[in-house]
Amino acid sequence: MHTPSSTSIPSAQTQPSAAGNNANIRANIRFERVGFRYTRDVEILSDVSFSLPRGSMTFVTGPSGAGKTTLLKLIYLHMQPSRGLITVFGQDTSQIDRKAIPTLKRRMGIVLQDFDLVDHLNVFENVALPLRVAGRKQATYRDDVLGLLKWVGLGARAHVLPQMLSGGEKQRAAIARAVIAKPEILIADEPTGNVDQDIARRLIRLFKEMNRLGTTVVIATHNTDLISEDANVLALTNGQVSRINTGMRVKV
């Protein structure tokens, strides 16, 4: 098992400096000695360092309270680190102009544990939300949304309100919303937490398909059964990186 200090930026730091710079440019997400704490509490994340290259698929694992959700929140710019450096799309998140954050967020798709579906919008409207926010008219995205809903098995549920959906259906609707705008980074927090094993495997296949199309996928999960042998894994324990497997190396 690696210690946090020895696992920081696993590949880029072990490369010659020129190659390292190149790796940083290519890395979609990069953490360098990142610490995070709420007010004066103990650090939830401590000295976390890694790089996730563009087009990679990574599982963030660890027990409950290990800091998985916090790590994801830092990636999708929901919070700023207490210390250290985070770059997303090659930009230092602490230097990003507040006005530019929405534009960066539109390049990401997010699936949260509690789905965050809007109660008074039907499944179609929920899934179409990122496209509406991006300024597209319904006529231009109607077929795309219906097609995606069909693909995730919700074709017949497009005009149903979220409260009429089962947990698995809500999960799929949330995932559909996260991927509808074809994000460059897809972040999912326990996306299989509320579904049975069969649906969980289907969802993982969906993420793999997104990854195959070039999306950088980061999935936080405690369900290690879903993680294949060759998958990239970032394991967290007590807010520190306890293991990074070799598959995570930055492509240079």
Add this chain to the structure above:
Amino acid sequence: MTEILGVNAQALLPDNKKTDRPLFMVFAILAFLATLTLLASAAGYRASADWRSDLAESITVQVKPRAELNRGPNGEPSDPAIARNILLQLSAVKSVTILPPERSQELLEPWLGDTPLPDDLPLPTLLDVRLHAGQILDSQQADAALLAANIRADIDDHRQWDREIKRTTRAAQTISLTALVLIITASITAAIFATRAAITGQRRLIDVLHQVGAPPSYTARLFSTSFAMVGLKAGGVGAVAALLLSTLIGLLFSSSGGFSYFQPGLHMAFFDLYLVVAVPVILAIIIAIASWRTILKTLFEEIYP
């Protein structure tokens, strides 16, 4: 009208007709009060302008009786006729009318009632002097001319009245302005309160919009547009109600024959229709700005890092 600046507020926010009803009532009442204040203020201003215009072009001269009256061929006092001729020679004077003795008696009615007065009771004679438009009578010159003819007269050029009317109008305008400021403050407060309630009620929607990359201005526009629409509709209802009420009051004054001097000012003027249209629009703008600022403040404080 639901899609404004690229945000379809009605489709993204829930249909809150029932929960919006109290807010609708508040905005309607505020618009009603604002419109009524403005209509009353406009009517008062018109009445004041009418009065001052009348006063500026007319002067009252009171020819005082003497113990030994000079009388004309028909036994009427000759002083008023002499005074009339003197005044007519002044360049500013257009016409002079000797008012009948009944008008002098009317002046005494508050003290003596409508009991017929004895014919030999010496009463002053009133002369209604009309001036050429834009001309001012030199009171001192007129006084001197009358004195030279041994006529004792008081010239009332209504300056005192004019000052009183001006002062009263100014006071009424200050009261109206204060009322309007209070109404605007109440509108802003209601809009802020409603926006905060909406932020709490629609927190999930706001969070999701933030997640999917909606800029703060998009979310702010969504809510402020929605509240502005409520304000516009409620403002329209309130303004029309105020218009109907003021028209009704005007009609009641007309039919009762009372307040005849006030009556012309309380009639509807075409300008009043502008007020009725302007109040809901201004109310909607005020609400939109208050809501916009409230939601942006909340977004930057609580949601955006």
